[in-house]
Amino acid sequence: xxxxxxxxxxxxxxxxxxxxxxxxxxxxxxxxxxxPSGCGKTTTLRLIAGLETSDSxxxxxxxxxxxxxxxxxxxxxxxxxxxALYPYMSVYDNIAFPLKIRKVPREEIRKRVRNIAExxxxxxxxxxxxxxxxxxxxxxxxxxxxxxxxxDVFLMDEPLSNLDAKLxxxxxxxxxxxxxxxxxxxxxxxxxxxxxxxxxxxIAIMDRGVLQQVGSPKEVYDHPANAFVGGFIGSPPMxxxxxxxVEKNGKLKIDTSFFSYPLPPDLxxxxxxxxxxxxxxxxxxxxKEKGSNAIKVRIxxxxxxxxxxxxxxxxxxxxxxxxxxxxxxxxIGDKLKIKFKEGKLHIFEGKPL
Ligand SMILES: Nc1ncnc2c1ncn2[C@@H]1O[C@H](COP(=O)(O)OP(=O)(O)OP(=O)(O)O)[C@@H](O)[C@H]1O
Ligand SMILES: [Mg+2]
Numbered sequence: 001x002x003x004x005x006x007x008x009x010x011x012x013x014x015x016x017x018x019x020x021x022x023x024x025x026x027x028x029x030x031x032x033x034x035x036p037s038g039c040g041k042t043t044t045l046r047l048i049a050g051l052e053t054s055d056s057x058x059x060x061x062x063x064x065x066x067x068x069x070x071x072x073x074x075x076x077x078x079x080x081x082x083x084a085l086y087p088y089m090s091v092y093d094n095i096a097f098p099l100k101i102r103k104v105p106r107e108e109i110r111k112r113v114r115n116i117a118e119x120x121x122x123x124x125x126x127x128x129x130x131x132x133x134x135x136x137x138x139x140x141x142x143x144x145x146x147x148x149x150x151x152d153v154f155l156m157d158e159p160l161s162n163l164d165a166k167l168x169x170x171x172x173x174x175x176x177x178x179x180x181x182x183x184x185x186x187x188x189x190x191x192x193x194x195x196x197x198x199x200x201x202x203i204a205i206m207d208r209g210v211l212q213q214v215g216s217p218k219e220v221y222d223h224p225a226n227a228f229v230g231g232f233i234g235s236p237p238m239x240x241x242x243x244x245x246v247e248k249n250g251k252l253k254i255d256t257s258f259f260s261y262p263l264p265p266d267l268x269x270x271x272x273x274x275x276x277x278x279x280x281x282x283x284x285x286x287x288k289e290k291g292s293n294a295i296k297v298r299i300x301x302x303x304x305x306x307x308x309x310x311x312x313x314x315x316x317x318x319x320x321x322x323x324x325x326x327x328x329x330x331x332i333g334d335k336l337k338i339k340f341k342e343g344k345l346h347i348f349e350g351k352p353l
Contacts, residue, residue, distance in 0.1 A: 001062040001152040001185055002027045003048060008057035010043055017043040019209035021057070025202075030179050030186045032196040035206035036232070041189040044206070045155050048187065050074050061153060074153075077146035081158040085130040085141055092117075092126040095144045102149075116144045119178065136167040140174075147182070154186040160195070172199055193233050197221065205229050227348040230278045236310060236321050238278045240352035245273050254347070258318035259295045263345065278346035281310065284322035287339040294337035295320075302330055313338065 003025040010018040017040045025031045033041045046052040048059060050071035059066050066074055085094050092113055099109045117123045120140045130138055139159065146154060160168045160175075176199055179186055190196055196203050197217045205212045205220065205228075213225040224230035230238045243256035245263075252263040254277050261277070287294040297313035297320060304326055311330060313320040322338065 002029075002060075003153055003185065003187065004058075004060040005044075005048075006058040006060070008044075008047060008054050008059060010040075010047055010052060010054050016209045018047065018054070021209075021211050023204055023211060023214065025185060025187055027185055028183045028201075030176070030188065030199060030201045032200035032203045033187060033189045033206065034191065034193060034196040034203055034232075035212075036191055038208075039206040040209040041191070041206060042157055045078070045157055045187060045189055048153075049076055049078055049155055075149075075151050076153040076155055077149055077151035078155045078157070079142055079146045079159045080156075081161050085138060085145075087130050090127050090129060091122065091133070091141050094130065094141055095126075095148050098145060098149050112148050112150075113144075116148050119147075119181070120144050120174075134167075135163050136171060139163060139171060143175075143178070147178075147184075151184065154184055154188075156186065156188045158190055159188075161190075168195075175199065194235060197233070203233075205232060207232075224278075224346060224348075227276050227278065227350065227353055230346055230348060231353055234280055236281050236323075238280050238346070239284070239320055240276050240278045240348075241318060242351050243275055243277050245275055245347075256318070258316045261295070261340070261345075262293055263347070264343070272349040274350065276348040276350065276352045278348060278352075279320075279340045279344065281321040281323040283341040283344035284313075284320060284338055285341060286324070287337040294339050297336055297338055299330055299332050299334045299336065302332060 005021050005023045008018055008021045009016065021044065033044060035041055043052060047054055050066065050069060061074055095113050095116060096109050099112065117126055120143060122137060122140050122144065125133060125137060130141065133141065160171050163171060172195060188199065200217055202214060202216055203220050204214045207228050213220055213229045220229060220233055224233065227240060231240065241256040241258065243254040246253055246255050252265060254261050254263055254275065256277065295315055297315045299311060300314045301312035303310040307326060308323050309326045309328065311322045311324060313322055
């Protein structure tokens, strides 16, 4: 079912946790709500769940306005970071619990718990207690308990953050598979941009209560709407330099205090003259032709990352991060000329963050 937020605002005293948010989560989306700590992700989720009341605006689940609907009548299921399982109940009873309190007939409960257990591959664990499970297994039980009610919408608030790195990556894949099978609309909160990129059908990026951009992982990576999104998505982060847009002989270029660089003519729609130039480390390349645009740099740091090298270059006081295949031989102190890949320059209005 789709979920729509219309001009939703939520304040806590003077803090505007969610600021005039407009967002449509489409039916079957796996929408990841992404942003730094304190930007309003959990509050947004709690508003959708009905655990918080907005100060203004409307929230719809499907076509139903739910502003005044209590959480239990919204047919949504939430999974939190700290998923409290009942320690004295078996896995079976933990999963069955939401159905038991809704007085679902015993046979129906048995069938649904079995189905969920099969889907999550926890059939052999049904008679165990939560204390006898690994972290990832416990997480799956918590998911099972959320899924068993067959909700219209899943809300998940950093559900994998308590797991170790390897298990977290495994569970990302499992959740994604589960979504592909069940197709239930899911809103998933994380502050981890890599997690967002790997799981989302669409990403909504927030900063200080304000929605910055909504789009597919590729859209927000290739066409960040502003410097915040450009800097938040991608690791290592985008290089950014403050500069002035200058037009000379009909040609556009950017002047930073370290270098000057020509810009493609289609960037002209930018109104501001003070801008930020953003270039991702993988879009920095060595200029073998030694063209006139090339920027002279010196190698400062070399960090092997397996298949690739992360090279820190300096030019005056500027540092430039470059990712390059690791079959190259570089030495600290080497002098190079670099350029930026065509079509991969980002110009944002205003200063870098
Ligand atoms: N119950 C509350 N009372 C007062 N302020 C609150 C309350 N809940 C949240 N806030 C404030 O609202 C803002 C948004 O908080 P929220 O929990 O939504 O952030 P978040 O994006 O989930 O952060 P994190 O990634 O750290 O979980 C923060 O400034 C927070 O301090
Ligand atoms: Mg939170």
